[in-house]
Amino acid sequence: MKVNIYYGGRGLMDDPTLYVINKMQKVLEELNVKVERFMLYELKNNITTLPQTLKEADGIILATTVEWYGIGGYMQQFLDACWLYADKEKLSRIYMSPIVMSTTYGEREGKLNLTAAWEILGGKPCSGMCGYIADMADFEMNDDYATLIEKKAENIYRTINQKLASLPASNQAVKQTVSRTQNIDLTPQESERLSQYAADDTYVQQQKEDIQELANMFRGMMSHEPTSSERYIGLLKKHFTPVEGFKGTYKLVIGKEAIGIRIKEDELNLTNEPGGKFDVEVSLTEDTMNDIMAGHITFQRAFMSGSMKTKGEFGMFRTLDELFSFMK
Secondary structure (H helix, E strand, C coil), X not given: CEEEEEECCXXXXXXXXXXHHHHHHHHHHHCCXXXXXXXXXXXXXXXXXXXXXXXXXXXXXXXXXXXXXXXXXXXXXXXXXXXHXXXXXXHCCCEEEEEEEXXXXXXXXXXXXXXXXXXXXXXXXXXXXXXXXXXXXXXXXXXXXXXXXXXXXXXXXXXXXXXXXXXXXXHHHHHHHHCCCCCCCCHHHHHHHHHHHHCXXXXXXXXXXXXXXXXXXXXXXCXXXXXXXXXXXXXXXXXXXXXXXXXXXXXXXXXXXXXXXXXXXXXXXXXXXXXXXXXXEEEECHHHHHHHHCCCCCHHHHHHCCCEEEEECHHHHHCHHHHECCCC
């Protein structure tokens, strides 16, 4: 059995939530449970990738501290990422226990919010705990509180181990009826496509030709050192696929240089001196751009992995992989 703990507080030494999850982790490990802890404040730049860590978990603990109002930004970001990127089928089998300690008002509301969020995501909630802690020293020295925390950890273990059923919740009915999630987690589909392309000799040969073309460009430009943008404009032109009725503009910032892309159906204009406003602006490194042009990843996959940043119209950003398909 494996249990993940996601801590959404700020990591302060006198945070009562840390005391609670430390005791819970000790009890679970004594019961031969593998426990992995994720401190969201340390992983704030990679929170969008954390839903992938749910795949190996049988149960999770969502732990946070109410310092002034609500469950805090880090925990909300994690739940947002689960809504957008988590494997919903796997998530539907994961039990979640909410742990919310408060140094002000709102611990009960925070616990209810976590439970409701997990039910809307399709997961299985199990018993959690919440409390208002006015004096951290008194809290740590109280043996009755320590026993209560240990018993709660044992109950979580029993619920997950015995796979106890829970009654249906209206939150799940609302999700099935009116909620809509953008299907942008393409990892399973991309994995399947990559396996197909890897076995396709024509595709492999095309990738070799593209790599050779890049190498020839580097060797052929002896009069000046080519910029990042100049290296890629040729391949962008070669792999351009018009989309009927599409009109839009993009700015690709690759390292310290940039490419401006203006498209009107089958008309393509590329420049390495972009000016003016663009519908979508994308920032990425040369290594990431090389991986995209070699067909190893797509623009969407690079965005989801955190190696690319974008702003502007997200729907138009997703069209990039249709306009410039390096995996076909």
